[in-house]
Amino acid sequence: MSDSTNISAQKPSPAVLLGSSSCNTGFTSSHPPATSPDPTLESNQHRHHAEGRQSSAAAAAAELPSLKVKLRSALRQFPDFPSEGILFEDIMPIFADPILHEMLVTALVTHCQTAFGKVDAVVALESRGFLFGPSVALRLGAAFVPVRKQGKLPGPVERAEYQKEYGVDVFEMQQGAIKEGWRCVVMDDLIATGGSAAAAGTLISKMAGNLLEYIFLIELDFLKGRDKLDAPIYTLLSTQEK
Ligand SMILES: O=P(O)(O)OC[C@H]1O[C@H](OP(=O)(O)OP(=O)(O)O)[C@H](O)[C@@H]1O
Numbered sequence: 001m002s003d004s005t006n007i008s009a010q011k012p013s014p015a016v017l018l019g020s021s022s023c024n025t026g027f028t029s030s031h032p033p034a035t036s037p038d039p040t041l042e043s044n045q046h047r048h049h050a051e052g053r054q055s056s057a058a059a060a061a062a063e064l065p066s067l068k069v070k071l072r073s074a075l076r077q078f079p080d081f082p083s084e085g086i087l088f089e090d091i092m093p094i095f096a097d098p099i100l101h102e103m104l105v106t107a108l109v110t111h112c113q114t115a116f117g118k119v120d121a122v123v124a125l126e127s128r129g130f131l132f133g134p135s136v137a138l139r140l141g142a143a144f145v146p147v148r149k150q151g152k153l154p155g156p157v158e159r160a161e162y163q164k165e166y167g168v169d170v171f172e173m174q175q176g177a178i179k180e181g182w183r184c185v186v187m188d189d190l191i192a193t194g195g196s197a198a199a200a201g202t203l204i205s206k207m208a209g210n211l212l213e214y215i216f217l218i219e220l221d222f223l224k225g226r227d228k229l230d231a232p233i234y235t236l237l238s239t240q241e242k
């Protein structure tokens, strides 16, 4: 074995030298004295994780304006879909681009961590809320709770009827999916009239959950859907002039 690979023959690091010269305490760089923080201790790991979170939160905050530009330019508009007079915002190109997809999820995770710390459940709405709600929930260490259209979920459910930009629908959530007092966020791709999100809010309150915020990628602000919602709202993009 050459000297460069023989650990016992290597020059001691300054940390080891300092340790061995300070009154022969017997500690080494891997066994620091009681006064030095032991990097293996849980409290220090928490501190390092918290510091890491703060720096990644700062990085994500700095990247937010450019993320918004990228998201906006990825959107495609389809006139008269699914019915005449609707200018449909197609979000699928975001998910066709893994870098943009990852940036989106990271931005939403960072937002939730920064604004709320602990989140118990990400309540996402069928179908397009399911594209990113589960990823955000996983990264937050939170439950993913699906809100689905009528007749899709088995077992006992809570129901809430709502009016959409183009029709009437019923949302359902499985009973027991949210525990009393759980800190929840509602997540969906878009708020138009606000009917879908308001119905999700109704389901959360039927289960005695604590709704922290409604989170959307896009708000069609001219439809004033936010007026139907009784919790704070976070949106990445506002779009479409009247
Ligand atoms: O604010 P609102 O007027 O309620 O409209 C917004 C909802 O409409 C769209 O879903 P849609 O019901 O078309 O279902 P999909 O996601 O399954 O396409 C959209 O994904 C929102 O969930």
Ligand SMILES: Nc1ncnc2[nH]cnc12
Pocket (backbone or CB within 6 Å): 086, 087, 088, 089, 090, 165, 190, 192, 220
């Ligand atoms: N204009 C729109 N584009 C995409 N999804 C919608 N859901 C309701 N209105 C919509």
